[in-house]
Amino acid sequence: MNLELNKKLISGTHFTSVQDACFQSNHSSVISFLNPFSYYEVAKDHTLIEQVDYYFSDGSLLCKLHNLFLDKITRASFDYSSIAADFLHAVEASGKRIAVIGATEQENAKAVEVLQQQYPKLNIVFNRNGYIEDKDAVVNDLNEAGAEVVLVGMGTPYQEAFSTYIKNRLLAPAVIITCGGFLTQTSIKPDYYHPLVKKLGLRWLQRMVMHKHVRERVLKQYPKFVFKYFFTMLGFKLKKQI
Structure with a gap:
């Protein structure tokens, strides 16, 4: 549990202004x-807390727990049920040069193909898989592009580690934004979530059904997270640290 990280979470209502x-x-x-x-993966590394400029909550569970103790926040997630479409439209409209990094080589290529179909004027100048051995070589590629x-x-x-690494090594200012499984999801289906799933807020359930690693996280790690988060934050509150 990291109170500094908790306080750094921004409401999804502010995403556009950010x-x-x-x-x-x-x-x-x-x-x-x-x-x-x-949350706990980031909380282990103070550099990631410090060097990432803006954090948003991409799920309602974290929002609800956060809102019990701190200022109210709403969800913002990089998928088509949340901010992804608006963000990509904004990049397209601005004409900014975008690089797409992540997923496997095949998934990345398919995701880029889908994005170009959805956003014909999106200026994708570089793309590659997310399995990177030489980060400096990728920095050079990004600077060249x-x-x-x-x-x-x-x-x-x-x-987050890769994003913070390149942040201070790019020659020109860039907006570096993480997207989790968005590229893999986009390679599977242009709009990954079923409309009813989005309407009912059951994105986690669809991911559970489709992906084994998500089932393991939800069934094994999420209950531990709820317990630890709630009682740690309650302890902070009783000590009047929040």
Whole structure:
């Protein structure tokens, strides 16, 4: 549990203003998203807490627990049930050069193909898989391509670590934003979530049905997260630290 990380979570209602500020900034910024699994992965590394500029909650469970103790926040997630479409439209409209990094080589290529169909004017200048051995070589590729937006889908904590690594090594200001499994999901189906699933807020259930690793997280790790988060935050509150 990390109180500093908790207090860094921003409400999804502010995503557009954060996005616009990052687009206009003269330095690189990193935006990322937390759920009950990724929360503790990030909390282990103080560098990730410090170096990621903006964190949002990508699930209702974390929002509800957070709202019991701290200022109210709403969900923002990089998928088509939340902010992904608006963000990609904004990148397309701005003409900014975007790099797409993550997933396997095949998934990445398919996701880029789908994105180009959905957003014909999206200026994708670089793409590659998320299995990176030489980060400096990728930094060089991004600088050569003049990437102004970098979409990173590697899973936590790898995507945050990579994003913060390139943040201070890019020659020009860039908006670096993580997207978790978005590229893999997009390679499977352009709009991954069933409309009814989105309407009922059951994205976690669809992911559980479709992916074994998600089932393991939800069944084994999420209950531990709820228990630990609630009682740790309650302890902070009783000590009047929040």
